[in-house]
Amino acid sequence: MKDMKLGTLSSCIKDNQMQLVELLGKSTDLIIKELQPDQATQIAVIYIDGLIDTQVLHHSILFSLQERCTPDQLRDLDAGQKLELLHKRILMAGDMSVTHDLGPFVNQLLSGNVMVMVDGTPAALRIGLPGWEDRNVSEPSSQTVVRGPMEGFTENLRTNTALLRRKIKDSQLWLETFQIGRVTQTSVSIMYLTHIASPELVQEVKRRLGKIDTDSILESGYIEEFIQDTAGTPFPTIYNSDRPDSIAAGILEGKVAILVDGTPFVLLVPSFFVAFFQSPEDYYQRADIGTLLRFIRFLSFFITMLAPSFYVAVTTYHQEMIPTTLVISLAAQRESVPFPAFVEALLMELTYEILREAGVRIPKNVGQAISIVGTLVIGQAAVSAGFISSAMVIIVSITAISSFVIPETGMAIAARMIRFGLIALAGFIGLYGILFGIFIIVLHLASLRSFGMPYMSPIGPYKANDLKDSLLRFPWPRLKSRPANSKIQNPNRQDTTK
């Protein structure tokens, strides 16, 4: 609440309390504990119930205030000195500071701090004691791997920064925190390796974060939309992950991680097209396996995007391209299908999207129902009822399965959206339309930028050296340099002086 002009704290503790209660609308979770170690001293301990660690509060703060704060010590001291005494000698706590203004006071109170005031001085002691209920560090849900670390980010910003610090034990890993959101006051941290990340990039990230003006940041998606280079694209230009290892790898390549309190999804800028096809596992398995897996992912991306439109184009415009026996078999399947292949494809893809969305939203204990309905309805019944051809079911299935191969959901969703456009183009003008569509997509991709860096790098601006870890994955001993595509300061991974 940088802009909240509430004035300074009053020296009268009662006034402050009144004002606070007023300000928070008599909220019932505001707890004010009054203590009176001697006749002349009034101390108030103020906190929001549920946001702080009550155990520590009782055993450490209140204990020291009541047992270690004797009237002898307080004698002959004025209020300011008493506060000083509490701060320096009596209170057993690590994270402490003094606050004079009401604005920050309220802000700190609401973010898990215990405030201690002494009557007669216009200042308050802040004791950092956040202790709300948190999820434990658990397996990341969005990007699972067979081999590799099984820990994921949590909703707690501090836990997340700690997870990254545990991976990169370097003094050059810098952390800066901002409060964004007029109302939510969400903590947003950026982490980067100061000797690798380019200063301009860090500057730019800070500039874009600073420009955000909104009332709320509830998830990193808010930040992503505010700071991305352009909104007019289906492709994600900022990578997100809930895996500390993939974010740490990004930081080590000179990228900047943006952590948002309250979400396990951490952003990484700048991000390039190829990064969305890389799974951390590529680096943990042997290089040949990693390369093969990447090829499979790119292939899947094309299948997801093109399979239905290709089917539509070929069956309605280019029948001569299909082997004779297959075309006869396809014709036999379509014998009683009432719709054109284009409508059939659209219908089936739409049905699948509905099923998929239902699968995500449906309560877990009803989930079985949808799988039965799904398989039976689009699998068997639709075919035997003559609604659609079984070839179309195969196409939709392979499309659906392929979309799950892409490790980053943002990219998979992009492919799914583009798919519909391509089906329409294929329905209009066949393969020519698909080619037209691909042409536009490629042009579009080539024009995209992520934090000023070309999105298609290292393919767009061709950088042979960076191809070693983009489409391919070379063995680690041969990955001597960091990808140069993020304008890093120090390109060498290994000691080159040897």
Next chain:
Amino acid sequence: MSSKKSRTLSMLLIALLAPLLLSGCWERRELNEMAFVLAMGLDKAESGYRVTMQVVIPSAISSQTVGGSGGGGVPVVVSSFTVPTIFEADRKYSLLSSRSGYKGHIRVLVIGEELARAGIAETLDVLNRSREPRNDYYVMVAKNTTAEEILKVLTPLDKLPANKLFSAMDKAYKESARIVAVPLNAFIENLIYDGINPVLAGVEVTGNAKEGDKKSNLDESVPKATLRYHSVAVFKRDKMIGWLNDNETIGYNFITDKVVKASGPIPGNDGRPIVIEALHTSTKRKVKVIGGEPHIYIHVQAECNIEEVQSGDNLESEKVITGLEKKTEERIISRMKSAVEQINEDYNVDIMGFGQMIYRAKPQVWARLQQRKGDDYLKSLPIHYSASVTITRIGVTDKSFIGDIKE
């Protein structure tokens, strides 16, 4: 300012691109609205042509038919039309069919012998011109019968007769060398090139042709009517002038480097046959001009296996094998020689393409030859044959067990 400009620009672009969609999908055709013409037959009619189209019935072929009983009924329907021009047949077809004919999947084109003898160039233009067919289908001549008769015959193993004809051709020319596989584009090329004349495979109906078009033909282990390839039609320009027999065809194939596999019996030392199969053969042809006259050199290289032995020869002996190699070489040479002689004698057309070789190697020599001899150059053309044969394998046993049988 610039964003306003780019907005105007993109709106303009959309406005320009949108009309593209107005043309719509005029060429769109659904699979179940098409009649796939798998084979076409051309015959001579009293006036104009008789065009036969063999159209597949998809639901009768596929076991995966939706909402109906699959697999029943005849797999194809054959329609014939007497028309003044070939294209007219398409239009006539639409009068009797619920689906429009689609020629993109033609597998074979059958030409009746009568029409072939009368000349076929005019009839092929429409197929060569149309953008639908793929141009890699095989062309053949219906021997002693009409194309219509051939296309009516139902075939048991491969349910689609057109497919059977196509696949059988594909196998036959590779395995026996007794047939030639000529796609339409190759036929037309040979037709228009100087110094070469085209050939086509012959196809005939054996058995009772009248029974071939009934479904009962599929219900017997010995079909009443069967389609089989037999002999090769020789063309002079676009007119057929006669047939080559099997031996001539093998010789022809050796000369034109079209043999993939060929086999034949060689007499052993005791006069009984040993069958040798050539597995890899290649023919090198060269033109040399000696004293102003072009000479053709043909060299065949073959790697052979012994497949069958009825003779008592000792195959373990190096000498016997070398002897067999020698005999095989002689046999291949005599095959080629007699083929050329026979072709010269019977037809006097250069289907081997010697003239074209000369033209490509020495255009002036070819021009002179043409000037002096016209189309008769073949008879006096000196041709030198040679062959080198190696027998690499004799099978899993050596000497035949026949010699060991006790009297």
